[in-house]
Amino acid sequence: MTSPSSPSSTVVFASARPSSATGKWFRQLGVVCRLNCILMVRYWKATVLQAILIPLLAIGIVYGIGKATTAGSGEVQAGSSDVTTWKMDGIRQCKPEPLSNACMTLVYAPQTPETTQIMNYFQTKNQARTNDALLIENDVWADMSNVPKNNMGIVPMPSDQFIYDYALAHPDTIRFGVVFIKEAPTAGPVHWNYQVYYNITHATNTSTLAGFKYTKEAGYDRESNFDDPYGTNLPNIIRAVDESLLTFLDPQHQEADLDFSVKSFPTAETKNNFTSGEDFISMLSNLMSLPACITMVMTMLRVAREKESKCKESMQMMGLSTTTYWSAQWLTSWIMALVQASVIVALGHAFGMAIFTNSNWFVMWCTFALLTYGMTFLGFFLTTFCQKSGSALAFGFAVVVAVLIILPIQSGTRLDVSMWIDTYATYGEQPDGTIIYPPKVYTWALAFIFAPLHFARMWTQISTFALGSTDYRTGEYTPGVGFNFSTLTNFDHGDPVLQDILPQPVSALTYYGVNILLFALLTLYFDQVIPNEHGHRQGLFFFIGSIGDAFRFIRHGGSAGVASQKSAEAQKLIPYEGVPPENEDSDVIAERECAVNCQSQVAIRVSNLTKTYTKNGPGFLKNMYLAMCCFCCRQRRRANKIVTKAVDRLNLITEPNELFVLLGQNGAGKSTTMQMLYGVTGPTSGNAYLFSRSIRTDMQAIRATMGVCPQHDVLFDDLTCWEHMQLYAGIKDLPVEALLASWNEKESVKENARERPTWIRSRLEAVQLWKDRSTMAGRLSGGMKRRLSTIISTIGDPDVLILDEPTTGMDPVHRRHVWTFLAQFKRGRSILLTTHSMEEADALGDKVAIMVAGHLKAIGNTTRLKNKFGNGYRIEIALGNFIPTTQNLSSTAIQPHQQQQQHGEIPSRMQLEQELTDATRAIIPESIILDQSGGVMVFGIPMQGIERMADLTAMLENNQAQGRIKHWGIAQTSLEEVFLSLVRSAEDSH
Numbered sequence: 007m008t009s010p011s012s013p014s015s016t017v018v019f020a021s022a023r024p025s026s027a028t029g030k031w032f033r034q035l036g037v038v039c040r041l042n043c044i045l046m047v048r049y050w051k052a053t054v055l056q057a058i059l060i061p062l063l064a065i066g067i068v069y070g071i072g073k074a075t076t077a078g079s080g081e082v083q084a085g086s087s088d089v090t091t092w093k094m095d096g097i098r099q100c101k102p103e104p105l106s107n108a109c110m111t112l113v114y115a116p117q118t119p120e121t122t123q124i125m126n127y128f129q130t131k132n133q134a135r136t137n138d139a140l141l142i143e144n145d146v147w148a149d150m151s152n153v154p155k156n157n158m159g160i161v162p163m164p165s166d167q168f169i170y171d172y173a174l175a176h177p178d179t180i181r182f183g184v185v186f187i188k189e190a191p192t193a194g195p196v197h198w199n200y201q202v203y204y205n206i207t208h209a210t211n212t213s214t215l216a217g218f219k220y221t222k223e224a225g226y227d228r229e230s231n232f233d234d235p236y237g238t239n240l241p242n243i244i245r246a247v248d249e250s251l252l253t254f255l256d257p258q259h260q261e262a263d264l265d266f267s268v269k270s271f272p273t274a275e276t277k278n279n280f281t282s283g284e285d286f287i288s289m290l291s292n293l294m295s296l297p298a299c300i301t302m303v304m305t306m307l308r309v310a311r312e313k314e315s316k317c318k319e320s321m322q323m324m325g326l327s328t329t330t331y332w333s334a335q336w337l338t339s340w341i342m343a344l345v346q347a348s349v350i351v352a353l354g355h356a357f358g359m360a361i362f363t364n365s366n367w368f369v370m371w372c373t374f375a376l377l378t379y380g381m382t383f384l385g386f387f388l389t390t391f392c393q394k395s396g397s398a399l400a401f402g403f404a405v406v407v408a409v410l411i412i413l414p415i416q417s418g419t420r421l422d423v424s425m426w427i428d429t430y431a432t433y434g435e436q437p438d439g440t441i442i443y444p445p446k447v448y449t450w451a452l453a454f455i456f457a458p459l460h461f462a463r464m465w466t467q468i469s470t471f472a473l474g475s476t477d478y479r480t481g482e483y484t485p486g487v488g489f490n491f492s493t494l495t496n497f498d499h500g501d502p503v504l505q506d507i508l509p510q511p512v513s514a515l516t517y518y519g520v521n522i523l524l525f526a527l528l529t530l531y532f533d534q535v536i537p538n539e540h541g542h543r544q545g546l547f548f549f550i551g552s553i554g555d556a557f558r559f560i561r562h563g564g565s566a567g568v569a570s571q572k573s574a575e576a577q578k579l580i581p582y583e584g585v586p587p588e589n590e591d592s593d594v595i596a597e598r599e600c601a602v603n604c605q606s607q608v609a610i611r612v613s614n615l616t617k618t619y620t621k622n623g624p625g626f627l628k629n630m631y632l633a634m635c636c637f638c639c640r641q642r643r644r645a646n647k648i649v650t651k652a653v654d655r656l657n658l659i660t661e662p663n664e665l666f667v668l669l670g671q672n673g674a675g676k677s678t679t680m681q682m683l684y685g686v687t688g689p690t691s692g693n694a695y696l697f698s699r700s701i702r703t704d705m706q707a708i709r710a711t712m713g714v715c716p717q718h719d720v721l722f723d724d725l726t727c728w729e730h731m732q733l734y735a736g737i738k739d740l741p742v743e744a745l746l747a748s749w750n751e752k753e754s755v756k757e758n759a760r761e762r763p764t765w766i767r768s769r770l771e772a773v774q775l776w777k778d779r780s781t782m783a784g785r786l787s788g789g790m791k792r793r794l795s796t797i798i799s800t801i802g803d804p805d806v807l808i809l810d811e812p813t814t815g816m817d818p819v820h821r822r823h824v825w826t827f828l829a830q831f832k833r834g835r836s837i838l839l840t841t842h843s844m845e846e847a848d849a850l851g852d853k854v855a856i857m858v859a860g861h862l863k864a865i866g867n868t869t870r871l872k873n874k875f876g877n878g879y880r881i882e883i884a885l886g887n888f889i890p891t892t893q894n895l896s897s898t899a900i901q902p903h904q905q906q907q908q909h910g911e912i913p914s915r916m917q918l919e920q921e922l923t924d925a926t927r928a929i930i931p932e933s934i935i936l937d938q939s940g941g942v943m944v945f946g947i948p949m950q951g952i953e954r955m956a957d958l959t960a961m962l963e964n965n966q967a968q969g970r971i972k973h974w975g976i977a978q979t980s981l982e983e984v985f986l987s988l989v990r991s992a993e994d995s996h
């Protein structure tokens with residue numbers, strides 16, 4: 007280990023390469039992408055959860071639901087008919103379905119003269135309506151095993167039970183059934199009750215819903231809603247039986263009570279596969295979007311944590327632009343989207359789910375990858391409003407809940423489909439009598455900003471084409487026609503009108519793209535416009551400034567012209583406004599004159615810099631509120647209530663090669679001044695120029711040549727010291743050779759080989775962190791973190807180095823290592839440092855400024871400050887032989903005169919102190935007692951008493967010889983005393 011008093015090693019310098027802005031942008035992008043990949047690997051549990059476990063869970067649930075819903079069988083008891091108004095129509099002869107034998111249109115029981123008469127009426131009236139006779143069979147069909155050879159009209163059967171059993175044995179043979187029950191009470195009217203059966207199996211197999219599995223492509227004829235029991239057929243048959251009964255009863259003028267009930271024939275048990283379950287799968291788009299939702303939440307959490315821990319801010323302070331940061335996020339989240347989509351498609355195939363096996367894999371892969379990507383972009387956008395990871399988590403889960411609820415609703419209401427109809431159709435009454443309403447704003451908004459809606463549509467369309475079906479009677483499975491690549495642009499909506507209006511599936515993919523682009527732009531905008539925790543933000547129309555820059559670029563003939571123009575602007579005078587504080591020090595006035603008026607080139611020129619903090623704090627809701635009412639001046643003014651003036655018209659300058667120390671009490675405004683200089687918070691008024699670049703307009707350029715060690719450590723807990731150095735070296739765009747040399751060296755050090763020290767090693771060794779280079783920052787001690795933060799700020803050999811209390815928490819040994827390094831490193835640059843250690847300020851400061859309540863109180867080098875504000879010299883005297891004073895004795899202590907008698911000539915402490923004070927004042931009357939405690943006296947000797955110092959030392963020597971003084975020492979007033987006296991006098995004047 008190197009001795010603290012000597013430099014650890016000579017500083018090896020490595021500056022950023024001179025390169026084009028574009029080249030630097032891409033290299034920085036690569037560095038941040040690499041960082042994100044490292045973190046993805048470090049947080050491998052979260053990565054595996056997103057990439058494998060959640061997709062597995064989602065597919066497992068969907069598969070399980072599919073399996074579970076295949077077990078349904080038995081009869082369905084229908085409720086009473088929900089009759090509204092309909093145009094009564096007749097019942098037509100049933101048609102055989104491709105997989106069935108001939109069928110019976112209507113069966114009835116029992117066969118009595120009365121029921122036969124009623125059915126005759128039914129037949130006659132029905133024929134009048136349809137021009138199609140339903141033949142009434144004379145013979146009762148009583149053979150359970152027999153099936154009809156030809157299509158039959160109205161067939162009598164023996165009993166209700168026979169009808170039920172026959173329908174169970176031949177599920178797709180009978181369309182409707184009527185069972186009559188006549189009750190003739192001894193008194194009162196005859197009661198006619200009848201029950202209508204309908205056939206759900208038949209209806210299912212001949213459904214005409216658009217896109218249903220029995221399609222033309224599959225060889226089915228679905229020309230009308232002929233067999234839909236939920237359509238007009240069921241009410242039609244009930245009305246027709248009612249009518250026949252009334253016709254039967256009316257001629258005899260009998261009174262009668264009519265009543266009916268509706269019941270479905272028993273449905274056949276599903277024999278294999280999970281056809282009905284697969285139908286259900288088409289409704290489960292919300293579950294299938296779960297992996298994308300979880301990835302969105304995790305990404306929000308990661309980005310919000312980077313923001314909360316200020317790691318993002320730290321990278322930006324070191325020169326990373328907002329666009330580079332977000333571009334790196336976008337690029338790396340694409341990796342997760344790709345992996346997740348691949349896992350989902352692979353699992354779908356592994357589980358043998360028809361929706362996957364029967365679809366083009368690339369279409370499925372794109373559908374899932376773009377969903378995850380779109381959701382992640384939504385997450386990025388939302389994090390711009392969150393200052394804390396907790397709020398990001400809460401809002402992420404709110405979106406997940408919204409997805410779980412909205413998607414099934416969307417599947418039911420075809421939300422996005424209605425948007426398309428709204429968009430394309432002419433509003434008002436259509437030729438067919440339907441009324442089309444204008445588009446609803448929420449439909450539009452949701453469809454355009456919410457990627458899951460497009461996924462839900464895509465999923466429904468894919469399931470329509472990909473899912474197969476199983477015949478209820480035979481158990482035979484018929485695969486779906488499949489969703490091919492060409493189906494993306496060639497989807498059959500099953501209705502010529504809808505075919506013209508509704509979008510093709512490929513449009514969902516396009517809209518994913520629109521969503522992603524929209525959120526990328528919104529993220530870039532709001533990330534700069536939403537205030538940070540210091541209330542700092544860009545103006546709402548900041549992008550107009552970039553257009554202005556472009557004009558300037560053309561007008562002043564390229565970047566060199568713009569730079570010289572800006573440099574000229576930097577020299578413009580900013581007049582001091584208002585009344586200066588009372589009793590202002592002459593050096594402070596001179597510094598202000600220089601900062602405001604001087605024309606010479608300096609390193610840092612702070613000119614009338616002022617910062618007033620307002621009430622605007624962080625918080626999602628407040629940020630949302632500010633974003634929404636940003637155009638409303640009245641609301642903004644209310645939000646901007648003044649709270650604290652942290653820095654008040656500060657003026658100072660620093661020269662190159664100078665280490666400038668800023669001292670001040672807690673809350674004096676040191677950190678705020680620093681934060682304004684490195685752009686974390688903006689000045690309320692005034693300006694500062696770092697090598698002629700304004701902090702108001704050129705912060706990006708300033709940051710490229712600036713190093714910052716903020717007051718609180720900003721480190722990635724899961725990166726090692728070495729990785730931190732590499733990350734920031736990349737952000738500072740150090741030449742590849744510098745990094746490669748360091749890498750090689752890292753390897754060779756492992757092998758204990760002798761190697762040439764490179765800059766990374768020299769820096770880590772300078773602060774004694776070389777041995778801990780592979781330790782994660784989260785496991786470093788407080789002092790070690792501080793050393794790492796300090797050394798990171800020196801990466802790229804910045805022109806200006808800003809260190810906010812860099813040695814806080816360091817032990818004296820390591821603090822001296824840091825001092826040694828800084829003393830060497832300051833050559834060729836300007837260092838601005840704040841500290842609470844007067845020793846540090848004394849040891850390092852070429853120029854020291856003391857701030858009190860936002861104002862500059864004193865400025866100059868340490869000798870000047872001590873001479874000007876100190877008490878000249880201080881003499882410290884440790885008393886020799888004395889008797890303890892009464893305070894040190896018990897209450898029964900004897901009086902001083904008694905003590906003196908008991909101890910002969912030995913005086914008490916009080917006497918000795920008094921004698922020494924008298925002797926000192928006799929030589930130097932201006933001397934004052936600074937401290938008098940614990941057997942030690944401290945005298946302050948002003949500068950005017952300095953010529954009598956020789957007499958004083960002779961007196962002290964004499965007393966020491968007599969044993970009255972143990973030892974004594976003389977020293978110049980410390981900086982700490984200067985500081986204390988200045989602060990006290992400022993407090994007294996208030």
Ligand SMILES: Nc1ncnc2c1ncn2[C@@H]1O[C@H](COP(=O)(O)OP(=O)(O)OP(=O)(O)O)[C@@H](O)[C@H]1O
Pocket residue numbers: 539540541619620649650651652670671672673674675676677678679717
């Ligand atoms: N984000 C903020 N919002 C509101 N007020 C703030 C904010 N940051 C600082 N202040 C106020 O500004 C004043 C100066 O604070 P600053 O942090 O600059 O002091 P400091 O000199 O760095 O103190 P310390 O030595 O404790 O770091 C204080 O009164 C503080 O309360």
